[in-house]
Amino acid sequence: MSAIVKPQTQGLTQADVARIRANFPILAERPHGKQLVFLDSAASSQKPVQVIEAMDDYYRRYHANIHRGVYHISELATEAYEEARASIARFIGTPCAAECIYVRNATEGLNLVAYSWGRSNLKRGDAILLTEMEHHSNLVPWQVLAQQTGAQLRFVPVADDGRLDLHDLDNLLDGVRLFAFTAVSNTLGTINPVRDLAARARAAGAVSVVDACQAVPRMPVDVTEWGADFIAFSGHKMLGPTGIGILWGRKALLDAMPPFLTGGGMIGVVELTKSTYADVPARFEAGTPAIAEAVGLAAAVRYLEAVGMERIHQYELSLAGYALERLAQVPAVKLYGPPMSDRTGVISMTVGDIHAHDLASILDSEGVCVRAGHHCNQPLMEKLGVPATARASFYLYNTPDEVDALVSAIEKAKRIFKIA
Amino acid sequence: MTDNTFTGMDELYRDFILDHYRNPRNAGTLDNPDATFEDLNPLCGDKIRMDLKIDDGVVTDVKFKGRGCAISQASASLLTEQIKGKSLAEINKLGKEDVLANVGINISAARLKCALLGLKVLKSALALKYVEEPDL
Numbered sequence A: 001m002s003a004i005v006k007p008q009t010q011g012l013t014q015a016d017v018a019r020i021r022a023n024f025p026i027l028a029e030r031p032h033g034k035q036l037v038f039l040d041s042a043a044s045s046q047k048p049v050q051v052i053e054a055m056d057d058y059y060r061r062y063h064a065n066i067h068r069g070v071y072h073i074s075e076l077a078t079e080a081y082e083e084a085r086a087s088i089a090r091f092i093g094t095p096c097a098a099e100c101i102y103v104r105n106a107t108e109g110l111n112l113v114a115y116s117w118g119r120s121n122l123k124r125g126d127a128i129l130l131t132e133m134e135h136h137s138n139l140v141p142w143q144v145l146a147q148q149t150g151a152q153l154r155f156v157p158v159a160d161d162g163r164l165d166l167h168d169l170d171n172l173l174d175g176v177r178l179f180a181f182t183a184v185s186n187t188l189g190t191i192n193p194v195r196d197l198a199a200r201a202r203a204a205g206a207v208s209v210v211d212a213c214q215a216v217p218r219m220p221v222d223v224t225e226w227g228a229d230f231i232a233f234s235g236h237k238m239l240g241p242t243g244i245g246i247l248w249g250r251k252a253l254l255d256a257m258p259p260f261l262t263g264g265g266m267i268g269v270v271e272l273t274k275s276t277y278a279d280v281p282a283r284f285e286a287g288t289p290a291i292a293e294a295v296g297l298a299a300a301v302r303y304l305e306a307v308g309m310e311r312i313h314q315y316e317l318s319l320a321g322y323a324l325e326r327l328a329q330v331p332a333v334k335l336y337g338p339p340m341s342d343r344t345g346v347i348s349m350t351v352g353d354i355h356a357h358d359l360a361s362i363l364d365s366e367g368v369c370v371r372a373g374h375h376c377n378q379p380l381m382e383k384l385g386v387p388a389t390a391r392a393s394f395y396l397y398n399t400p401d402e403v404d405a406l407v408s409a410i411e412k413a414k415r416i417f418k419i420a
Numbered sequence B: 001m002t003d004n005t006f007t008g009m010d011e012l013y014r015d016f017i018l019d020h021y022r023n024p025r026n027a028g029t030l031d032n033p034d035a036t037f038e039d040l041n042p043l044c045g046d047k048i049r050m051d052l053k054i055d056d057g058v059v060t061d062v063k064f065k066g067r068g069c070a071i072s073q074a075s076a077s078l079l080t081e082q083i084k085g086k087s088l089a090e091i092n093k094l095g096k097e098d099v100l101a102n103v104g105i106n107i108s109a110a111r112l113k114c115a116l117l118g119l120k121v122l123k124s125a126l127a128l129k130y131v132e133e134p135d136l
């Protein structure tokens, strides 16, 4: 066997990554007595101590309900909650914090747009354009909206190489009121040309909605540069806690939208039979929000900014490049998705006739965590013609050694299944 | 002992399991089955359909069709071999332990659903057919 040449990683050095890893307590865990090799960050990332401690500190020192109490710790909590919003807004390139609405996750953000914007703007005969590579969270809300309004659904096809087939986009956009698409495919890793798609939607008179779940954690995102109308993402995939995400929307659009959930916190004047509603963003934040989670997400954003999103992106690309190169040399491994020029560190594969779940079980016995299944992407899997794939995804704390661990665990699976 | 989890995997995926996965017994469908059912495990997409011929309270023929992991497909295949020629009363008594005995190893909770899918489909097919005779 020829010697394996470790890659010269881009973006982050080995020493950088060693320092980063030391911030993630979970990486010291040893499932089944093996070192944890966590390759499922596209599903949910791990958390650095900075995030865990920020939330802990909030609960220990200044937890109180926000926007209500006049006492000191309530003011501290309110300030932290709003400062967190401002940090997140800065992180995605908008000077207007009010354009960032806290939601539970990207799924809730997308539902909010479908419900509030969709129901008051769509009517029978209008068209909604999606793509064939959408996560169920960016598909089902639009199906429901179409059923309720009588609007029609259309789809941008995915080409065999895992990229969107944009040849017919102008025709597809004709008559479309809303175009929702993912910035990065969670199954194939494809990076879509968001700026171009948003511009073409606008030219066609459509509002654009970007599912940025897989983009915001792993590449620099500037909403002004993207030029879309709505963007949704989840905190838990970007080093932050579960239970919090962001819906960014253009202020003018948000201002004109009716509320989604209603109740306390989102009102102006309440009478027994009617109420007025608060301004954006409070209008969309009914009930006591996830305060500790907002504090945690802001800490995650600070962490990502301190490392640098461009460096994280470059590093992840170099790891993915190394993984693709090594996996391509393993007989019986089939890789899905576009070439390196158009993808991130999300790699879907099958190995011979080993079902993805069997593969993931065997990898798990070696401490290697990968995702197995349809990745909330059933229509895309149908199109690829495979029942399920195993998916490895990389993030700033992964290393070339972990790519090697993945490859040798796959070789073990092949031995167990007696595949040459 | 240094590699015992790997040995565990070796034990789980023994030759006869791989054989039943790659060459499922009683594969296919039946024309005019007396009982039939299809179900899937939505989390992992494992899918099994089972067709049965029943004569005088005895399963005279059975075929299954499915896709999914080695554990779900092999345990369904093993189950079809086990029930052919058995009475419905005997089949009704089959439970989780019998499936695990077929597979021959204790399975982690995460994979138990896979192993039990075939049995679930079988029981559903019979329940659907004999809905009026619950004590069968």
Ligand SMILES: Cc1ncc(COP(=O)(O)O)c(C=O)c1O
Pocket: A042, A043, A105, A106, A107, A108, A135, A137, A138, A182, A184, A185, A186, A211, A213, A214, A234, A376
């Ligand atoms: C592309 C994409 N969209 C949407 C989601 C849904 O995210 P959440 O479950 O956090 O709402 C995910 C996460 O799996 C995703 O990868």
